[in-house]
Amino acid sequence: MNVLPNEEELMVKNAAREFLEAECPPSLARAIEQDERGYSVELWEKMASLGWFGISLPESHGGGGLPVTYLGLILEECGRAIAPVPFHSTATAALAVSRHGSAEQQQSILPRAARGDLIMTWAVQEQDPRLRADAIQCRAEVDGDSLVISGIKHFVDNFSAAELMVTAVRTAAPSDDNAGITLVIVPTNSAGITETRLTTLAKDSQSKLTMDGVRVPLSNVIGEVNQGWPATSDMLDIGTALLCAQITGAARKDAEMAIDYAKNRVAFGRPIAGFQSIQHLCADMIVWTDGAQLLTYEALWKLDSGLPFGVEVSQAKAFTNDKCQATVRSSQQIHGGIGFMMEFDLHLWYRRVTAWTMRLGTSFEHRARVARALLDQPGEVRLGMNLQPVG
């Protein structure tokens, strides 16, 4: 039992921090907000050369073969640096292929993803954005050796940068056992996809897609037709855990900026860091982000240990949503007026953390899932036990 990162984990995390401090100034995130491509090609290529994109992909496909925890630690640092690269969406989709894809799919996708030659994303949510099988209405039908998809996918990250997207579609009517979902790899340049760019609080890249008769080969299906929900759910859980890492990294940096600011900002004849009202708020901010980080680490550790980890992911996301939001809002409070001036950098973090808390499941959704695990199956519960997710 040791809930702190070990030496190897710290080495990777610190190396990522050093690299990003040198290569990813806030001005880069600011510039990319105005950039049509939606990401920094230069930063992406530098990161690729460090081998980060494959760190948790299998060695047999050119990856580093390390536990997903390492990827989480790097994404935490990317969150800290608000690095404008499509890393999270690529990693989430690549891990879905790595964990559930066929040998052919893995062979064609993973080595490229590991090298950074392939940008990917995932597309599950729709107009009803809840993360549940019966919210998936986008239809697909088998036609010979093709799957033909028609419907809407919403809140898709980095669509225009991505070459492939891992998409969940409905191939049969909703049922109690969540059958009828098919997970499929769709090239983003397929005929029949219309993209509408969304304007997000984070000023990052999200799109709404209308698919009209989009045809992909059946060999692109991950697993079996109609049996794709477990893999979809697994992909969402991993994406959520990684997003939590990204949010906690960003929120901690944001808190540190407020602490530094308070030490230097003089009011009423002293640095405001000398006022207890400010000190206690800062203490809370650190306690909150610590809590979010610990929950996230436990979720990642359970994933790597082959234990059920869905409940831990939901715990982490619900807490991260509420407490990291509170952290960045408090940081704005400490900064006062300058904090919401466009020329000052703080809002770059505030707007991202805030937007990210609303993605991949709200606090209410995730707490509902925790409640199902606690209340809807028999047996006495105890903190720290392994709990099976229910639904």
Place this chain on the structure above:
Amino acid sequence: MEFAFTPEQEALRSEVRQFIAENVTPEIVAELEDTGIRRRGPKTREMYKGIAERGWIGISWPKEYGGQAGSRIDQYIVEEEFARVGITVGGAGSGAPAILAAGTEEQKQEFLPGIIRGEISFALGFTEPQAGADLAGLQCRAVRDGDEYVINGQKMYTTAAHYATHIYLMARTDPDAPRHRGISIFLIPMDTPGITVRPLWTIQNNPPAPLGTTYGDARTNETFFENVRVPASCMLGEENQGWYVGAMGLNLDRVGASRYLISIQRDEDIVNWVKDNEIEGVAMREDPTMRDRLADMWIEGQVCRLMTLRSMSIVENDGVFTYEGSAEKVFAPEHGVRTTETIAQMLGPYGQLLNGSEDAVEDGVFAHNLMGAFQSGINHGSVQVMRDQVARRGLGMPRV
């Protein structure tokens, strides 16, 4: 990172649980709940002997003082299992961590094996009427006189003073030094002439709290020292270094299983209660609002658990706390209060019924907890003082 315990540690946990199932009888529970003889009843003493014989007290202490030279995680596991049934074993509040760190060889031999055997216990003599959160303002005086010190003063909230064998006393030995540098610690037998103990009854006095209530002490004390003469060998650590010795002991007192357990037991209790119970056919487990709140509390409880494990991880890796112990002592007590008050609003009028009352829920533990949970944010360093420490030690913010 490694969030699991080892198979050996899990086996130890099972062994402790089995011991508890076999030995913590209703008679012992009755003794433990009895205000007059708390922790001192004959059957309880017998049980403690059994715990000591299994080597479960002072597991991490060196063998020459009766310990097992084992891991603190093992000790944590034992403490956690006993704390879940309302029984305190091991390090917290015993004075032992400070004796191990600062005591002379004679003191270690004198006290540690006796603590393990349950023959020696300490009341904590820190707080005074005018020195609570601002402990460094304490005035109790110890004046050197040859080979002795003469002590005069008053201590407050000396909770165990009516049954402890010794008191762990902080007194001022140099009134002219800066306040933190004129304090020393003494380990004094309670039967030394000149010590008087007077009860202070807490709001949890009548009816006495069911076992496992957060805090739940019916009685604490004020202790008076009138020309109390003790040999100079009673001093723990160097003269005038007592603040630093004491701070170390307090820091260790803020972490560990019992601190964690008193803040989260109601989370487990209410979820398990809601699973099995309804009020006149109305099942709270089906109410979406209550489900959301239960999950919210549960998640916070997990954070309390993880912060405790973080503190344990730091100690086990021979690291040094900067703010982590204080952070834990901000989050957990306030969480305990949030849970307790949420449960009150779930149970409505049933939530106010104390043990002994008709229709009391779970023997009144939730109602009693409304008098106990908030104490956790006050005792052993208030959450406000803890926030000061997080800000100053952890974040490098200046003293006001």
